Amino acid sequence: MTVPPDLEHGAFSDHPPWVLDRPDDLAWRRGLDLVREVRRRQVPKLVEPGRRPPLGRLLRVLRHLGLALGLWAARERPRGGERSRLGISRRLRVAAERLGPTYIKLGQIISSGEGIFPAELVDEFKKCRDRVPAEPFDVVRRVVEEDLGARLEDVFASFDRSPIAAASIAQVHGAVLHSGEAVVVKVQRPSVGRLVHDDLRVMAWVAPFLVGRIPIASLANPPALVELFAETINEELDFRLEAENMLDVAWSLAALGQRGYVIPRPHPALVTRRVLVMERLDGFAFDDVAGMVEAGVDTYGIVRTGMIAFLEGAMMHGVFHGDLHGGNLRVLPDGRTALLDFGITGRLEERRRLAFLRLLMGATMNDVAGQLAALRDLG
Template sequence: MALDQLNNYAKFFGFILKYYNSEVVKSTTGSAFSDLENEETSDDTYNQKPEELVEDLKKMGPAYIKLGQLLSTRPDLLPENYLHALANLQDDVEAIPYEEVSRIFEEEIGVPVKKAFVEFDRTPLANASIGQVHKALLHSGRVVAVKIQRPGIRKAIIEDLDTLKKMAELAVKHSTAAKNYSLDQIIEELRYILLNELDYQKEQQNLLTLKENLKKYKLLEIPSPVAEYSSSKVLTMDFIEGKKITSLGKLKKIETDFNPVIDELVESYMKQIIVDGFAHADPHPGNIHLTSDDKIALMDLGMVAKFSPKLQEKIMMLLIGMSKKDSDEITEALLEISDYDPHKTDLKSFRRNINRLVMNSTSTNAEDMETGKVLLQMNRIAAEEGIKLAVELNILGKILLNLDQIVAVLTPKYDLQQAIRRFMDEMVSKKMKQELKPENAYGFLLDNKKLVENLPSRLNKITENLANNELELKINAIDEDRLTDGFQKVANRITSGLIIAAMIIGASLLMRIPTTYTFLGYGILPSIFLLIAIGLGLFLVYNILFKDRNSF
């Protein structure tokens, strides 16, 4: 085993030993949010402060920082104060020196920074765990943002991911809580996210795709990439001047009517999720900027979510159900995109708990509404009942959780549920139109062409078998094993009854034969046979009356 691997394991186990018996872990696997009442938790409740966990994750490395960011949007796993502390992992890492930035740019693009740009700000605009951003000016006069990936970050992250993957697989094998919360899937999701974020060419394509999909929304801005100055480790794109949503002053919020822009933002996300199946998956307040002309800029498309057509339909049903507070519709939508054993899962308990959760979410105002958190709490309820919801639902919960925060900051009285209902009608119409596109219609025609071609021969075969009395119907609705066992049990009972009857008759006949060895005037041997037959008969009657009844 390599020295780097040993160091990774030592680092990981040191972290686990510190937090294994902490109250944070106990609350994660125990009762946090179990009654949906204990929303507030004091820092003094735990033997490790939230800030201490944040610092420890920073020391662990970039993969653990990203894991912390992922956990910061999981209220089904962590208490409220820890979620806020982990959210601070977004922007607090050491800057890459300018000399290193210049070297990476020239290696990747093949042109020195001084020749590529008229101006290049040596002080970074932002630092992140994977890279940092600089403002620059092209010779064409176009102002751009240049994102540079940290040197050696790919190797370090992949090594940490390998360690986390092995430990998660081990935990799932030996821990019920880890299995219920699909710890291995959380790590797999983290791996997928990070490997995509490490490839800036994918982010470049994501920018182009989202910009095309949202071109009708005039109050939303998505930066365009500069292809000639972009690679897998360098991404150059339009610089959009703006402020983070969270840094707006109270006066600005009071003086400006943000309802139109929030309408577009909410509708655009409904379109991304339900119509396009391609969504900006990380709309946390740090990635959403408000421009000087009061437009919203969607930044950082390293993380995107993709939803299959089938999943889009179920999510649409789920969101409609949530907007109407229809717990039955919500439960059905959840179960249709989940994996569970109907013989072992208590569906009544699941329905009851989902209904309680929905009924407790009474507010419609954005400042109190927590659509994303409610969806993530549904994931917790499902885990406790042994139901594995689709991983994409967790991503959807994360998107909605961040969207809740943005809407609440800009328009605290915004009725998000009403907005979802209003936009959903339009989304359904768009979804239908998308399915009627020529390429989709062509696939439908091909399927029906095959049906029409095969129908005559199949009908001919059916009528021929019917005429020859050879038509067979195979039905899988019956449990064949249980039915066979039942028949075998009946046959055994009949056979046993016949043997017992034969023993009684035989013993009775033997009693009529004179013998020197008697008991109460009857022969000893036939008396023994008679007693054995009576005992077996009583045992058989007991089994029929009590055992067989409990078997069905």
């Protein structure tokens, strides 16, 4: 069997629908460093303290948030303890779902924050995953045709009308190209960019008032959380950056010799700000332990490989998948794991990468002072 040439520098599948052996020639990669920098520079303005947010959106947020806090204060808070924490967590989750994509995305990030946020809040917000109503197919068609500059039927031989998954920023459809390759098409929800920016301004205005007022906020710094969230979600709004993240993580894993993970190849041409066409990788859901065991997959090896790949990627190259949960993992029949959804990808510049190394070394040597210094440098 001929080895695909792009496996030399990328942790990709062995049977490629296309080959990315000349990544510097990809048109959609041109100018991406500037695009990423512009996105980063937008954040301070979006979360500027005291800047007046859009009034209509602010009133809607205050109505839902006020209702959640008011009902909690009247019904669960007087009971105290776990009942109170469960109550506020459930009501905040319901409010987030009613407020739409930005707040659902924030909830999904919180749901991955085990050890950072209270367990009740994390467990409750896990219910936000993949529970977002899908956009109608005519809306999906319009976004795809506007961004690709061609009729849907001229690009795809078939395109599934029902999505594989619908999330806060985008939804994913299965499709087949005219050349016969099975692909996955990620399509951004229309107007989500403007809505996200409006919501970030509202969050930045509301966050200081939450400090110390509810038990959840007392365990964190709401203004700092909003700023971190803004940095993350603003980059997610450009799928060209996500495709670049896929390549960077694939190159990092290959350089480290970590071939237990497989990254889907983004299409050489069909990548835009709102549409991302990529290789389709099917496998076992990460929680389908019975199916994997029956197929002879080494489940312990999968977890071990994942931990090593994550730590080595962060320590050696400063790049790693930033949203590792079961929904973003598929275990292939050969036992390797496909990583999906690179909207959130961690990047550590040299100073923070070295600080991360010092943090791990301090933990192994029980050097508390060293760990504190490393945490300070990590920011």
